[in-house]
Amino acid sequence: MPPEPLLEATGIVKAFGSFRAVDGAGLTVREGEIVGLIGPNGAGKSTFFNCLAGDTQPTAGLIRFAGQEVTRAPADAHARAGMARSFQVPVTFEDMTVLENVMVGAFLRHPHRRDARERAREMLEVTGLARQAEARAGGLGTPGRKRLEIARALATEPRLLLLDEALAGLNPTEVRDAIGFVRGLHARGITLIVVEHIMEVILSLAERAVVFNQGKVIAEGVPRAVVDDPAVVEAYIGRSLAGRRLRRRRNPP
Amino acid sequence: MILAQVIVSGLLLGAVYALFSSGLTLIWGMMNVVNFAHGDFVMLAMYVAFVAYTLLHLPPLVFVPLAAALLFLLGLFVYAAIIRHVTRGPMLAQILSTFGLALLLRYTAFWIFSANFVTLPDTLVGGTVAIGGLRLQAARLLAGAVALVLTVGLHLLLTRTALGSRLLAVAEDRAAAQLVGIRPDRMQGLAWGIGAASTGIAGALIAMFYYISPTVGESLALIAFVTVCLGGFGSVPGALLAGLAIGVIEALSAYLIGAVYQDVVVYALFVVLLWFRPQGLLGQA
Numbered sequence: 282m283p284p285e286p287l288l289e290a291t292g293i294v295k296a297f298g299s300f301r302a303v304d305g306a307g308l309t310v311r312e313g314e315i316v317g318l319i320g321p322n323g324a325g326k327s328t329f330f331n332c333l334a335g336d337t338q339p340t341a342g343l344i345r346f347a348g349q350e351v352t353r354a355p356a357d358a359h360a361r362a363g364m365a366r367s368f369q370v371p372v373t374f375e376d377m378t379v380l381e382n383v384m385v386g387a388f389l390r391h392p393h394r395r396d397a398r399e400r401a402r403e404m405l406e407v408t409g410l411a412r413q414a415e416a417r418a419g420g421l422g423t424p425g426r427k428r429l430e431i432a433r434a435l436a437t438e439p440r441l442l443l444l445d446e447a448l449a450g451l452n453p454t455e456v457r458d459a460i461g462f463v464r465g466l467h468a469r470g471i472t473l474i475v476v477e478h479i480m481e482v483i484l485s486l487a488e489r490a491v492v493f494n495q496g497k498v499i500a501e502g503v504p505r506a507v508v509d510d511p512a513v514v515e516a517y518i519g520r521s522l523a524g525r526r527l528r529r530r531r532n533p534p
Numbered sequence: 535m536i537l538a539q540v541i542v543s544g545l546l547l548g549a550v551y552a553l554f555s556s557g558l559t560l561i562w563g564m565m566n567v568v569n570f571a572h573g574d575f576v577m578l579a580m581y582v583a584f585v586a587y588t589l590l591h592l593p594p595l596v597f598v599p600l601a602a603a604l605l606f607l608l609g610l611f612v613y614a615a616i617i618r619h620v621t622r623g624p625m626l627a628q629i630l631s632t633f634g635l636a637l638l639l640r641y642t643a644f645w646i647f648s649a650n651f652v653t654l655p656d657t658l659v660g661g662t663v664a665i666g667g668l669r670l671q672a673a674r675l676l677a678g679a680v681a682l683v684l685t686v687g688l689h690l691l692l693t694r695t696a697l698g699s700r701l702l703a704v705a706e707d708r709a710a711a712q713l714v715g716i717r718p719d720r721m722q723g724l725a726w727g728i729g730a731a732s733t734g735i736a737g738a739l740i741a742m743f744y745y746i747s748p749t750v751g752e753s754l755a756l757i758a759f760v761t762v763c764l765g766g767f768g769s770v771p772g773a774l775l776a777g778l779a780i781g782v783i784e785a786l787s788a789y790l791i792g793a794v795y796q797d798v799v800v801y802a803l804f805v806v807l808l809w810f811r812p813q814g815l816l817g818q819a
Contacts, residue, residue, distance in 0.1 A: 355712060356709070356712040356713060357711075357712040357713075357714075357715050357716055357717050357718070358715075360712070360713055360714055360715035361715040365713070366713065372707070372709060372710045372713065373710065374703060374706045374707055374710055375706070375707075376706055377702070377703075377706065381699070384699060385699050385700070385703045385711070385714055385716075386714040388696040388699055388700065388714075389714055389715040389716075392696050393696070394694065394695065394696060397696065433713075433714060434713070436714075437714050437715060
């Protein structure tokens with residue numbers, strides 16, 4: 282019998298009034314995977330992602346993580362169970378220093394201040410923020426605060442890390458660095474779910490892509506195969522920006 | 535020499551002001567709720583000391599921790615039963631809920647203890663202590679010293695421990711705190727517990743030498759509000775500094791101008807300071 286998956290979400294529905302942003306979507310993630318969630322704007326992937334992280338309670342469905350049911354558990358219970366996330370617009374403690382931000386995360390597993398500080402410094406090294414340790418978090422730019430958010434998430438020692446458009450707004454060089462960074466996280470044994478608009482990122486990073494459209498999962502599999510799936514192509518075409526990006530990818534120069 | 539005596543006794547009472555005011559500032563800092571019942575919490579603690587001494591003959595060494603524990607529980611209860619619910623409502627609901635609680639506590643005290651002023655015997659912690667030519671009432675010296683140590687202790691708890699980091703994290707951003715596994719409700723409840731326990735200790739300490747009546751909380755609440763404004767909302771070191779300053783100003787004006795005018799001087803200086811520094815001494819603009 283294969284081991285129980287790390288995360289298992291089945292039949293997730295999230296309705297806002299009569300509109301079903303997520304309409305019966307499911308996802309299974311095994312320990313050690315990198316899974317990419319893609320889909321056109323408004324496909325429901327972000328809402329689904331928020332349900333997984335405990336920031337939104339699904340209207341229906343079941344979510345199990347690391348052997349526990351977490352369907353309606355608040356975000357803090359997810360963190361204690363070993364799930365961490367980042368946001369598109371980073372959420373940090375702006376009045377604290379960079380180090381203090383990460384220490385607050387480290388306290389989850391290290392109640393002693395000295396251990397927590399050591400752990401936090403390690404995470405600042407990993408994320409390249411060591412030199413800004415004493416700076417006020419609110420003074421960092423958005424890329425810096427995104428790194429800080431990930432450093433704080435890592436300090437909670439998660440088994441699963443959910444990255445929500447962590448690479449949005451970066452230039453091509455930064456994207457390449459960031460891909461290397463995410464690979465590094467994976468090499469540390471962290472399972473990853475990545476929501477990303479940039480198809481390149483999913484193609485080069487994810488082992489498996491899950492495609493959302495109109496609140497449902499319409500395709501799932503190896504990224505390169507998934508982008509050729511007729512249903513996926515159709516979902517993207519007509520959504521000009523995403524469509525162009527997809528077509529360009531399918532006809533390499 | 536008399537002047538030094540006046541200043542030191544002002545500092546001792548000021549330390550007690552600082553202790554219960556830091557509880558008020560902690561609650562405010564955690565969740566932007568003003569506890570209008572704070573002075574009445576101090577009043578309750580004074581009656582805990584009074585009952586513990588007159589009925590059960592317990593010494594201060596017992597009734598001070600007892601008052602701290604009972605008020606801690608009261609703080610937790612008030613948070614769980616009232617505050618947690620009203621913070622989801624409009625601002626006015628928050629103000630009226632703690633104001634209503636203040637009235638409830640005050641008139642319950644009238645009902646049980648009547649309007650009479652009572653005091654604990656001044657032989658409780660008897661005598662005076664001579665330090666470098668100053669003669670200080672032992673009870674006041676004890677109260678001031680304990681209050682000073684505990685206020686500094688609260689500051690260290692907030693700035694030097696994991697618990698303090700969690701409290702400050704919730705104070706700054708509830709949602710972000712949840713992301714690192716902190717339960718915000720627990721931390722806010724704990725802040726109410728600690729805030730109320732500070733009134734428990736302070737009330738039991740001043741009960742040793744202060745008059746006790748159901749309305750004593752009114753004037754103490756005013757002192758706490760002024761202390762918190764003066765020190766800067768949410769700042770424990772600010773509350774300490776401001777509490778000591780108010781204690782000294784009160785004592786000096788009572789000595790130099792007359793006891794009747796001590797409040798006038800305190801509030802006049804307070805208004806002048808707010809004119810120039812509305813965020814308080816150590817508050818952030």
